[in-house]
Amino acid sequence: MTIKIYGPSASRASRALWIVHELGIPFEHIAVEMKDLKSPEYLKINPNGKVPTLVDGDFKLFESMAINLYLAEKHGKEGFFPASAEDRAICTQWSFWGMTEVEKSLLTVLIDMFMTPPDKKKPEAVAEALKALPKPFGVLNGALEGREYLLGTKFTVADLNLASICSWAKPIKYDFGPFPNVQAWLDRCLSRPAYKAARK
Structure with missing residues (x-):
């Protein structure tokens, strides 16, 4: 059965x-x-009137991170959705952390720069x-020290979810x-063919 994803590609539906x-x-x-x-x-x-929304048969789901964690668990290839409870928790941790620590600040700048009329800036x-961004990016920079991805050498749903936010x-x-x-990790994530395909 084909799932449905609702939302413009230039929105959180891109995740x-x-x-x-x-x-x-x-x-x-x-x-x-x-x-x-x-x-x-x-x-x-x-009922929130927001995007994205996932419809998988009779199952409906909103919130981009919940959608991605669900799809990773249901369809993830080996390693993309980790096997251990600890590593899965780390995927959830970085997904939520991105939304609470980084997303609002990046979105504030993005909206002001590209979507706000000059008289409303x-x-x-x-x-x-x-001013708020260096602290979380410092945390992320430390977490990525000596590793290619958040959980080590393999790209996981944690990287996809967090990079989708940091792409802003x-x-x-x-x-x-x-x-x-952070720069090297983000470039690595955003160079993936699937990221580019999602933006077409």
């Missing part, structure tokens, strides 16, 4: 699109427009967001100079 390409899962992409998210039809699928909020640093041209391990 789910990346993982289905990564794992070779048959899928249908329904690029529902933002203006249609409050329609009665869509609200039956996701908030330089103070952007400055505050940029690219369009804003964030300077990873002080965090060379």
Whole structure:
């Protein structure tokens, strides 16, 4: 059965699109427009009126990280969704950490830079967001010391989920100079063919 992924590719739905390409899962992409998210039809699928949403048969799921962890567990090849409870917990840890420690700050800068009219820009909020990022990127830089990926030498759902968030640093041209391990890791993750396929 083909799963369905709802949401434009230039949204958090890109995370789910990346993982289905990564794992070779048959899928249908329904690029529902933002203006249609409050329609009665869509609200039956996701009462939050947000994207992404996954529909897998009778099973419906929202929240991008929950979707990706579900797909990784159900379809993941050996190692992509780790076998041990400890390593799976680390995948969850980095997925949640990215959303709580990094996502809001990157999104604040991205929206202000590309989606906000000149008269509505908030330089103070952007400055505050940029000021907040070195701390988490320092943590991540330390975690990646001496390793290619978050769990070692193998690319896992932890890397995909966190890199999907950190990818927002690219369009804003964030300077990873002080965090060379993060820069190398992110470039490694975003050079994957599945990431590029998800953005088409």
